[in-house]
Amino acid sequence: MSTQHHRRQRIVAGLDLGTSKIAVLIGSIRENEEGVDVIGVGVAPSTGIRQGVVVNIEATTEAIRKARLEAELMAGVEIDNVWLGVSGNHIQSFDSKGMIAIKNKEVNQDDVARVLETAKSVNVPNEREVLHVLPREFIIDEQQGVADPIGMTGVRLEASVHIITGSQTALQNSIKCCEKSGLKINGLVLQSLASSLAVLSPDEKNLGVALVDIGGGHVELLCFDQGAASFTGMVPVGGNHFTHDVAVGLRTPQVSAEKIKQQYGCAMSEMVSDDESIEVEGVGGRKSRSVRRKYLCEVIEPRAEETLALIKNALEKEGLIDRLGSGVVITGGASQLDGLVELGEFVFDIPVRLGAPANTGGLKDAVRSPAFATSFGLLLYGLEQERARHSEKSDEMGIFKGISRRLKGLLGGAL
Ligand SMILES: Nc1ncnc2c1ncn2[C@@H]1O[C@H](COP(=O)(O)OP(=O)(O)OP(=O)(O)O)[C@@H](O)[C@H]1O
Ligand SMILES: [Mg+2]
Helix, strand or coil: CCCCEECCEEEEEEEEECCCEEEEEEEEECHHHCCEEEEEEEEEECCCEECCEECCHHHHHHHHHHHHHHHHHHHCCCCCEEEEEECCCCCEEEEEEEEEECCCCECCHHHHHHHHHHHHCCCCCCCEEEEEEEEEEEEECCEEEECCCCCCECCEEEEEEEEEEEEHHHHHHHHHHHHHCCCEEEEEEEHHHHHHHHHCCHHHHHHCEEEEEECCCCEEEEEEECCEEEEEEEECCCHHHHHHHHHHHCCCCHHHHHHHHHHHCECCHHHCCCCCEEEECCCCCCCCEEEEHHHHHHHHHHHHHHHHHHHHHHHHHCCCHHHCCCCEEEECHHHHCECHHHHHHHHHCCCEEECCCCCCCCCHHHHCCHHHHHHHHHHHHHHHHHHHHHHHHHHHCCCCCCHHHHHHHHCCCCC
16 A cells, blocks of 8 residues: 555655665655645665675665654655665566457456456566566557557457566665665565656657656666567666766765765866866875866766767667657756766767656645656656556546556556
8 A cells, every 4th residue: 555644644655775876755646636746855874785686784784764754854744665666687577478369359447457468477487576567569369569458349358568677686785775774565666767757758658758857877768669568678887986086087086976966067078168277176185286177078978978979889789779750859867967968969870858757736946856766667667556456446436537557557657
């Protein structure tokens, strides 16, 4: 259950386990379930996670406790369950198909649930957990490309799906940290899928788009083709590598390298004028010196180019670049580096935009940053599941509305 009643307020909460930060968001579900208003934000530095995977249970549990408390204090409500974002290079995804005979010649929700179940039952080794079964299309008899088959007539229903799985042991560690901090888990959600809910438009997904979430330790990729998820990938480079380069290149402590990167960094040195200079703190008590800003950007640029080239390679290897009609959307904390969109357009040769959570309501300003794409997306995922549960109830009462909502829920919010 993702809600609890508090002064008739319905609550949903998300927990993003990142390499840089642990974030807990608390949302209040709007009337008619039309959206979520963020009412609590808690962030704690993350030291126990590497590239999306837990490497230190104690440190991660403690950070979750801190972030949770902060979010609860801000929201004035307590939470006891969350949607948990998971990630890492153990994540795999593949296409699969399922087929069933339609019992009453007209497709109903049970048929859809059954066909998805058959698509899921193939090819998944025991040591892997299925996270999402995301439909790409339904086929009724010979008719292909059906997005919502309910109510259609036929004798045979096929589902073409994209299945996302994770290693049970890796997932178990994330679950353990969450539970040790006293939080129950409503469900596991792939972090990039959550981000996609927060920053992509339906049009972008229909035309084809690559979501590129650039975090502290790694880049997560999720592509959409004709409205449905079609590919997941990961590149083991993130914003922390940029900071490290700045620290080494400018001989300055990590903390000041981070500040300088955020304030003055740019991925394209030609966008910065020659005559600007910045003050750089020395290491080990050495006095600060003045450095040309252009030099800082020349340190950052090769790493930015390399990161984007790795992303491009990952997409090219699958022949995906040509299918991205609406280009690339970058998000995640490290996507905020100045000049990254421009350099991205140059490297990919297709349109690139920066994606940040929109329609956040409530504490808009606190979470309208690309760094909160995943955590806000977790709230939206939770909302989708709530809607699904409710329309299921209405259907049981014989009300024939909200069907496609229920379908969306069954499909893990993919449509
Ligand atoms: N204004 C900025 N300009 C450039 N980089 C930034 C800016 N703000 C934050 N970053 C970088 O964003 C990164 C953190 O991003 P984010 O919060 O999305 O990571 P995370 O979700 O914790 O990590 P991951 O997704 O890799 O597990 C850090 O490397 C930080 O340096
Ligand atoms: Mg992240």
